[in-house]
Structure formats: C-alpha cells, structure tokens
Amino acid sequence: MMAIASTDTAIRSGRVTRTFLYLVLLLFALFYLLPFAIMVMNSMKPLDEITGGNMMAFPTDWTLEPWRKAWSEAQVGVDATGLRPYFYNSLIMAIPAVMLSTFFGALNGYVLTKWQFRGHNIVFGLLLFSCFIPFQIVLIPMARMLGIFGLAGSTGGLILVHFVYGIGFTTLYFRNYYAAFPTELIRAAQIDGAGFFRIFWRILLPSSGPIIAVSFIWQFTNIWNDFLFGASFADFSSQPMTVALNNLVQSSTGVKEYNVHFAGAIYAAIPTLLVYIVAGRYFVRGLMAGSVKG
Amino acid sequence: MADTAQVDLRTRLQNWLPKLVLAPSFAMVLLFVYGFIAFTVYLSFTDSRILPSYGWVGLENYEKLFRLRHWKIAVSNLAVFAILYIGISSLIGLMLAIFLDQKIRIEGALRTVYLYPMALSFIVTGTAWKWLLDPGIGLEHTMHLWGWTTFSFDWIKNSDYAIYTVVLAAVWQSSGFAMAMFLAGLRGIDNEILKAAQMDGASNWQLYRRIIIPQLRPAFLSAFVILSHLAIKSYDLVIALTGGGPGRATELPATFMYSYTFTRNQMGIGASSAVIMLITIAAIMVPYLYAELKEKK
Numbered sequence: 001m002m003a004i005a006s007t008d009t010a011i012r013s014g015r016v017t018r019t020f021l022y023l024v025l026l027l028f029a030l031f032y033l034l035p036f037a038i039m040v041m042n043s044m045k046p047l048d049e050i051t052g053g054n055m056m057a058f059p060t061d062w063t064l065e066p067w068r069k070a071w072s073e074a075q076v077g078v079d080a081t082g083l084r085p086y087f088y089n090s091l092i093m094a095i096p097a098v099m100l101s102t103f104f105g106a107l108n109g110y111v112l113t114k115w116q117f118r119g120h121n122i123v124f125g126l127l128l129f130s131c132f133i134p135f136q137i138v139l140i141p142m143a144r145m146l147g148i149f150g151l152a153g154s155t156g157g158l159i160l161v162h163f164v165y166g167i168g169f170t171t172l173y174f175r176n177y178y179a180a181f182p183t184e185l186i187r188a189a190q191i192d193g194a195g196f197f198r199i200f201w202r203i204l205l206p207s208s209g210p211i212i213a214v215s216f217i218w219q220f221t222n223i224w225n226d227f228l229f230g231a232s233f234a235d236f237s238s239q240p241m242t243v244a245l246n247n248l249v250q251s252s253t254g255v256k257e258y259n260v261h262f263a264g265a266i267y268a269a270i271p272t273l274l275v276y277i278v279a280g281r282y283f284v285r286g287l288m289a290g291s292v293k294g
Numbered sequence: 295m296a297d298t299a300q301v302d303l304r305t306r307l308q309n310w311l312p313k314l315v316l317a318p319s320f321a322m323v324l325l326f327v328y329g330f331i332a333f334t335v336y337l338s339f340t341d342s343r344i345l346p347s348y349g350w351v352g353l354e355n356y357e358k359l360f361r362l363r364h365w366k367i368a369v370s371n372l373a374v375f376a377i378l379y380i381g382i383s384s385l386i387g388l389m390l391a392i393f394l395d396q397k398i399r400i401e402g403a404l405r406t407v408y409l410y411p412m413a414l415s416f417i418v419t420g421t422a423w424k425w426l427l428d429p430g431i432g433l434e435h436t437m438h439l440w441g442w443t444t445f446s447f448d449w450i451k452n453s454d455y456a457i458y459t460v461v462l463a464a465v466w467q468s469s470g471f472a473m474a475m476f477l478a479g480l481r482g483i484d485n486e487i488l489k490a491a492q493m494d495g496a497s498n499w500q501l502y503r504r505i506i507i508p509q510l511r512p513a514f515l516s517a518f519v520i521l522s523h524l525a526i527k528s529y530d531l532v533i534a535l536t537g538g539g540p541g542r543a544t545e546l547p548a549t550f551m552y553s554y555t556f557t558r559n560q561m562g563i564g565a566s567s568a569v570i571m572l573i574t575i576a577a578i579m580v581p582y583l584y585a586e587l588k589e590k591k
Contacts, residue, residue, distance in 0.1 A: 013396060013498065018396070021393050021396055021398065022398070024389075024393060025390070025393050025394065025398065025404055028386070028390060028408065029404055029407045029408070031466070032407050032408055032410065032411060032466065032470065033407060035419075035422045035423060035426055035466065036410075036411075036414075036422065038422075038426070039421075039422045039425075050431060051431060054435075054436050054439045054440075055425075055426075055431065055432060055435070055436055056436050104318070104319050107315050107316070107319075108315075108316055108319050111312040111313075111315055111316045112316070115311075115312035117312065117313060121587060123316065123320055124587070125583065125584075125587060126320075126323060126324070126327075126328070127319070127320070127323055128583055128587075129576075129579065129580065129583060130323050130327040132523050132575060132579045132583075133327060133331070133572060133575065134526060134527050134548065134568065134571040134572055134575055135527070136529075136548055136551045136552070136567075136568040136571055136572075137330070137331050137334050137568045137569065137571065137572045138326065138327065138330040138331070138334065139551075139552075139555065139568070140333070140334055140337060140346065140555060140561060140564070140565060140568075141329075141330040141333040141334060142326070142330060144346065145326075145330075164322050164323070164326045164327075165326070165327075167319050167322065167323060168323070171319070195308065195311075196308060196311045196312060196315075197311075221412075221413055224415070225414070225415035225416070225417075227415065227416065227417055227529070227530040227533070228529055228530065228552075232552075232556070242415050242417045242530070245415075245417055245418070245421065246417050246533065246534055249421050249424075249534070250537070258425060258431070261421060261425075262421075262422075262425075265417075265418045265421045265422065266418075268415055268417065268418050269413075269414050269415065269418045272413045272414065272415070273410065273413055273414070275413070276409075276410060276412075276413035277406075277410075280406055280409075
C-alpha cells in the first residue's frame with residue numbers, strides 16, 4: 001500500500017521523517033479536538049466536579065441534567081425558558097434566508113455567465129465587493145430602515161438582512177460553477193426554441209447539485225453563527241441562538257453554572273457541526289474550489 | 295415557422311429577461327450595501343448622537359476619533375492581533391498542508407478534524423476558550439492538580455497579554471481554513487517539474503524552498519486577503535472571550551464602533567470609525583478582486 005502510494009508523488013521521505021510527520025499531524029489533531037472534547041465531557045458533570053475537580057478528568061457522576069437545564073430551564077434574559085425558543089428562532093431565521101439567497105444566487109450566476117450583457121462585470125464586481133464589507137458600515141442605516149418598515153426586532157427583519165448580505169457570496173459560487181458549464185449546450189437548446197427559464201430549470205438546475213450544496217452549507221453556517229446582526233436587530237422574541245448563548249454565559253446573576261453553559265454552547269454548535277459532518281465533503285470541496293478563484 | 299414580428303418580440307423579451315431577473319438582487323445590493331455605505335459616510339460628517347441628525351460638522355468626528363485614547367488602543371490591538379493571527383494561521387496552515395500532502399493515510403479524517411472549528415460560531419469558540427484559559431478552573435488549575443504547582447497561565451486576566459488569548463482562539467478556529475487553501479495550491483502543482491528537479495539531485499528541502507513554495511504565491515495571497523478581512527471584522531470572538539477587557543486590553547475597532555454607536559450614543563464617532571474600517575478593508579480587497587476579475591477575461 002505504502003509502496004503504491006509513494007510511486008505517484010515526487011516527494012520521498014524516510015521512515016524517521018514519516019514518523020515525525022504523523023506525530024506532528026496527530027498533535028495538531030489533538031489541539032483542534034481537545035477544547036471541544038473537554039467541553040462535551042464537562043457538560044456531563046455536576047457543577048461541583050467542575051469547580052472543585054480537574055477539567056481533564058472524566059465525570060465520576062455522569063449526568064445529563066445540565067443538558068436538560070440548558071435546553072428548557074436556564075435563565076436567558078428575563079425568563080427561565082432555557083435555550084429552546086432561541087434555537088427555534090435561529091432555525092426559523094436561517095432556513096428561509098438560506099433558500100432565498102441560494103435561489104437568487106443561482107439565477108444571478110446564470111445570468112452573469114450565460115446571458116452576459118454590457119457591464120456584467122461591473123455588476124458582478126459590485127456584488128462581489130458586498131461580500132467583504134465590514135457590516136459595521138451598514139448597522140446604523142439598517143436599524144433605521146427596519147424601524148421604518150416595522151421589521152425592527154422581528155425574525156422577518158433578520159431574514160431580510162441575511163438574505164441581502166448573502167446574495168454576494170451565493171452569486172459568486174453559482175457564477176464560478178456555471179462559468180464552467182458548456183455554453184454550446186445552452187445555444188443548442190436556444191436553437192431548439194427553449195427560453196430563458198426553460199434552459200435554467202431543465203438544463204442548468206438539474207446539474208447544479210454540488211454547488212447548491214456548497215451554497216446551502218456556506219449560507220447556513222454563516223447565518224446560524226451570526227452574532228452581530230442578531231445582537232443589533234433582534235429583540236427577546238426573535239433573538240437567535242448565538243445571542244442567547246452569549247447572554248446565558250455572560251449573565252452575572254447567581255452562580256456560574258459552567259456545565260449548563262457548556263451544554264448550551266454544544267446546542268448552539270450541533271446544527272452547523274452536523275451539516276459539516278454530513279455534507280463535509282462538499283464543504284471542503286467548496287472551500288478548495290476557492291471562494292474567489294473560479 | 296413563426297412570422298418575423300413574433301420572432302422580433304420574442305428576441306426582445308429574451309434580451310430583457312436576464313436583466314429583469316438580475317434587477318431585484320442588484321437593486322437590493324445597491325440600496326442595502328452602497329446606499330447604506332453612503333448614508334454612514336454622510337452620518338460620519340454630522341453631529342449625530344443617540345439618533346441620526348443632520349447638522350454638518352465636517353471632519354470633526356474624525357479629529358475626535360483620532361484623538362481618542364480608546365480608539366488608539368483599539369487600532370494598536372488590531373495591529374498586534376492581525377499580524378499574529380494572519381502570520382501564525384498561515385504558518386500552521388502551510389505546515390499542515392505540506393505534511394498532509396505526503397500521502398498520509400488518514401488524510402481525509404485529519405482534514406475533517408483540522409477544519410471543523412470553522413463550522414463553529416465564534417461565540418461557541420469564545421465560550422470554550424474563555425474557560426480553558428481561566429486560571430481558576432482551566433489549564434492552570436489542571437496543571438496545579440497534576441503536580442506542577444508553579445505553572446502560571448493567567449494571560450486572559452492580564453491586560454498585557456489578554457490580546458494573545460484572542461489570537462490563540464482565533465488561530466484555533468481558522469488555521470484549518472488556511473490549511474485547506476494551501477493544500478488546494480499544493481495539489482495544483484505539476485509533479486513532472488518536481489520529478490525533473492529530483493533527477494537533477496535536488497533535496498526535498500530544496501524542492502520546497504525553490505519550487506513549491508514560490509508556486510504557492512496565489513494561495514498565500516488568498517490566505518492573506520481572507521484572513522486580514524476576517525481580522526478587521528473580528529467582533530463576536532472578543533465579545534465572547536474577553537468582552538474587550540480586562541479594561542480595554544482587547545478592544546478592537548469593531549467593538550469600539552458598536553459601543554460608541556449603540557451604548558455611548560456617539561453615533562457620529564461610531565460612523566466615522568466604521569468608515570475607517572471600510573476603507574482599510576477596501577484597500578486590501580479592491581485591488582485583489584480587481585486583479586482576479588481581470589485575470590478571468
């Protein structure tokens with residue numbers, strides 16, 4: 001196996017070097033895994049084992065009580081509701097925003113590659129730059145705008161915000177993907193009388209699976225993990241999970257229940273981790289395809 | 295066959311349709327991105343306090359901003375943070391990518407492990423590290439329990455060192471991303487050139503120094519651009535990890551902007567700090583994106 005593997009790479013290395021390579025690689029794996037693993041382990045301990053014990057030790061008294069408490073009982077904000085309602089807020093916010101931005105990104109990418117018009121590059125450049133702005137620059141006017149339209153503090157407002165600031169990235173992904181799609185196929189379909197939407201639905205969309213996955217994963221991760229917009233534009237009824245978690249962890253009243261905080265942090269991490277583990281191959285491929293490179 | 299008038303109408307519709315489809319997105323971006331930027335720039339020249347107000351004050355906010363000690367601290371913290379964060383992430387990313395590129399048997403699993411922190415929210419990362427670094431119950435405490443009683447690691451509580459804990463957590467979160475970019479670059483290098491160089495007796499070290507790493511220039515550039523823009527935007531991590539403290543030791547421009555605008559009711563100054571952040575990012579991103587788009591044609 002090793003012999004076969006080493007024939008198709010130009011770099012050769014000896015046994016000692018290889019042992020060293022594996023050692024370093026595994027040490028780094030430990031570095032990335034440990035913080036989260038320790039957090040999981042400590043979320044299953046009673047509080048006195050955390051404050052009095054060793055964080056590296058396994059629980060002597062395994063318990064799921066912190067998980068139950070974080071989900072449905074912990075004091076977040078004014079009410080002792082646990083993180084559950086905020087978890088749902090995040091879902092209700094993320095799902096429509098992901099679908100909307102992906103759908104429009106696909107259409108935009110299609111137009112920008114297969115129906116180019118004069119100035120298409122300028123339009124794309126403007127969309128592209130919008131991905132990278134520091135969102136601090138839009139916070140004040142956005143707060144005003146949401147207020148004027150009665151969307152302040154609502155989930156609808158957050159969906160709009162995430163949709164708008166997600167279009168740049170989704171357009172970029174679909175544009176790069178469709179750029180590699182043979183234009184001759186489209187011209188042929190046109191000659192056969194297929195119109196703009198027919199070509200999109202029948203020819204491009206059916207072969208867009210991988211890039212739709214990338215767009216979904218990227219958008220979902222970004223929107224679920226967003227904190228700035230949630231902290232700026234949500235009220236208690238629409239606060240997303242990240243903001244609620246931060247409130248829970250930073251709250252200064254009472255005893256700091258670390259085990260409950262950890263369980264809460266894991267709840268906040270589960271959806272994106274799940275997406276990454278289940279669809280990770282596409283995610284890595286998407287990253288490797290390069291966010292800017294075509 | 296359709297008659298010419300019909301064909302004409304159809305073609306004209308087909309010509310308009312793509313632009314019509316693109317129009318809503320484009321209009322939204324024009325308004326919500328560029329319109330809002332213009333509005334914030336305008337506010338930065340006004341006497342806005344708790345609410346936007348339209349009394350023109352010229353450059354006064356900028357003059358005030360640059361005289362504020364708070365802002366100077368935030369900017370110098372950002373400089374320290376950005377340099378270390380970009381440098382260390384790139385270094386670790388490059389090393390891991392080169393090591394992984396040696397036909398490592400468990401490459402897939404390792405890549406997954408290196409990259410998973412990217413899927414986490416900075417609030418989760420901050421919560422985990424805040425506690426790991428807490429001298430009372432975290433690493434220091436553990437070392438004491440293990441018998442190393444003189445071990446001391448209280449950076450997160452020490453205003454001279456707290457900024458390095460932000461670097462540590464941020465590197466943990468995104469060095470895997472740098473690894474992915476470098477690995478993609480490495481996979482794009484032609485093996486034939488390397489084999490030829492080997493025939494000429496080049497050592498592995500020479501191969502990397504002379505041929506491979508110079509060919510990774512685009513990957514270095516992408517990593518720099520992406521990481522630097524993440525650094526300038528850093529907000530959540532600081533909020534979750536240190537809250538900007540102790541004192542102002544980990545205050546960054548992003549946290550400065552938020553507190554001046556929304557809690558200190560100095561909207562004019564907050565807006566001017568946001569403008570400075572935008573200009574900094576634009577100075578990095580615009581030439582890069584311009585070059586990328588040019589190259590494509």
